[in-house]
Amino acid sequence: MAQKPSIPKGTRDFSPIEVAKRNFIINTIKDQFKLFGFQPIETPSFENSETLMGKYGEEGDRLIFKILNSGDYLNKVDDVIYEAKDSFRMTSKISEKALRYDLTVPFARYVVQHQNEIDFPFKRFQIQPVWRADRPQKGRFREFYQCDADVVGSKSLLQEVDFITLYDAVFTKLNLKGVTIKLNNRKILSGIAEVIGASDKLIDFTVALDKLDKIGEDGVKKEMLGKGISEDAIEKVKPLFQFTGTTSEKIEKLRNMLASSQEGMQGVEELQFIVDAINKIPLKTAILDLDVTLARGLNYYTGAIFEVSAPDTVKMGSIGGGGRYDDLTGIFGLKDMSGVGISFGLDRIYLVLEELQLFPETVAPSTRALFINFGEVEALYCLSAVNKLRADGIVAELYPDSAKMKKQMGYANKRTIPFVVLAGTSEMNTKTFTVKNMESGTQEEVDFEELKLLLQ
Numbered sequence: 001m002a003q004k005p006s007i008p009k010g011t012r013d014f015s016p017i018e019v020a021k022r023n024f025i026i027n028t029i030k031d032q033f034k035l036f037g038f039q040p041i042e043t044p045s046f047e048n049s050e051t052l053m054g055k056y057g058e059e060g061d062r063l064i065f066k067i068l069n070s071g072d073y074l075n076k077v078d079d080v081i082y083e084a085k086d087s088f089r090m091t092s093k094i095s096e097k098a099l100r101y102d103l104t105v106p107f108a109r110y111v112v113q114h115q116n117e118i119d120f121p122f123k124r125f126q127i128q129p130v131w132r133a134d135r136p137q138k139g140r141f142r143e144f145y146q147c148d149a150d151v152v153g154s155k156s157l158l159q160e161v162d163f164i165t166l167y168d169a170v171f172t173k174l175n176l177k178g179v180t181i182k183l184n185n186r187k188i189l190s191g192i193a194e195v196i197g198a199s200d201k202l203i204d205f206t207v208a209l210d211k212l213d214k215i216g217e218d219g220v221k222k223e224m225l226g227k228g229i230s231e232d233a234i235e236k237v238k239p240l241f242q243f244t245g246t247t248s249e250k251i252e253k254l255r256n257m258l259a260s261s262q263e264g265m266q267g268v269e270e271l272q273f274i275v276d277a278i279n280k281i282p283l284k285t286a287i288l289d290l291d292v293t294l295a296r297g298l299n300y301y302t303g304a305i306f307e308v309s310a311p312d313t314v315k316m317g318s319i320g321g322g323g324r325y326d327d328l329t330g331i332f333g334l335k336d337m338s339g340v341g342i343s344f345g346l347d348r349i350y351l352v353l354e355e356l357q358l359f360p361e362t363v364a365p366s367t368r369a370l371f372i373n374f375g376e377v378e379a380l381y382c383l384s385a386v387n388k389l390r391a392d393g394i395v396a397e398l399y400p401d402s403a404k405m406k407k408q409m410g411y412a413n414k415r416t417i418p419f420v421v422l423a424g425t426s427e428m429n430t431k432t433f434t435v436k437n438m439e440s441g442t443q444e445e446v447d448f449e450e451l452k453l454l455l456q
Helices: 016-035 057-062 078-084 089-094 104-113 158-173 188-196 197-207 214-225 231-236 238-241 247-257 262-280 328-332 346-355 376-391 404-416 427-431 450-454
Strands: 046-048 095-100 122-131 141-153 180-185 287-290 305-310 320-326 339-344 367-372 396-398 421-423 433-437 443-446
Touching: 016 122, 016 141, 016 346, 046 104, 089 421, 104 122, 104 141, 104 158, 104 328, 141 158, 141 346, 158 180, 158 287, 158 305, 158 320, 158 427, 180 188, 180 262, 188 197, 188 247, 188 262, 214 231, 214 238, 214 328, 231 238, 247 262, 247 287, 262 305, 320 346, 320 404, 346 396, 367 376, 367 404, 376 396, 376 450, 404 421, 421 450, 433 450, 443 450
Parallel strands: 180 287, 367 396, 367 421
Antiparallel strands: 046 095, 122 141, 141 339, 180 305, 305 320, 320 339, 421 433, 433 443
């Protein structure tokens, strides 16, 4: 019995319409990346294992797909390791390459490797697939695309302002109005931990605070207490649980709260600069919101932190995010190369646009006309017209077989092709074509120029 075909868990096939919709999003993002001055780069789908391993923490290392060496890959494994079935020690012997886990570490490798060819600040964008040996579940895949843009070699906060306007520009072009760009700063979080006397518990404090919208005030307090943060410290942070008001009012509250923290006040001034700049160049459709509970990538980001959420009418996790990092390339020996970057969540954006029915009807270019095949002579007559139409950018095709008329017409119907073109002996003699409108059922005889106008 033939084996039933399947694909690996966590991967997907995409139909023509799904590919068209995904390309619509990708091309919209790519057009805005270019408009903002970002240059495209591409890196290999796999890297040397030493490039990736140890860069994402223990959990990340576990999720990296390893590639077996070519040939007799067990040849380098000594008997002791083999008989002990020590997979961790064996991996380095049988696998020297791995599929990329994200686009950030390969980008850091690229910058260091090509630093003498790059003009800094360097603005790059990259749209490529990545792979993670994760447990597949709804919205989480083992193969997926990342859409990243970064600037390295500049500490200017104008870069943060540019990224906020870039987010706004992309979602405006996608007609996805009302997204919220949440903004915070790592220095703010460090300053809060400092003034409440919990600097040694920064990670525990911020991880708990980040869950405020999920588990509520009581849940956050309980988790903080469980992590050893004192009741006195929690009392000092209580204003953050009801942190409301305009962005300006929130900044003023932070200014008062963090007056004794130099790092915290630096974070406040950075936020103030960004907000003031955005106010001078108002966003088109997005909303900028200061969210002091936002703590994504705390071990990675050193300044501004971004997270983009879909409009309130859609229940969806973040559809974008990013932030400022001070030492991206340090892991490869190039120190003090500050940068800032953002990413777009392609798959989640797709789901949001689908739910809100925001994909344009023209997103999937459909064939405008199908020429019926009556036989070899008639087919060659039609094929000449098809090629002329294609030269003018009109999508047309000839049915490949001289099948029964009912079958050919049914094919056009199933593919929702709006026009069917017929040409038999009579039409060939008069150098004309009979065109049938599949929606109205009407048909007329036209010459080639009239046919072209009809199909445009």
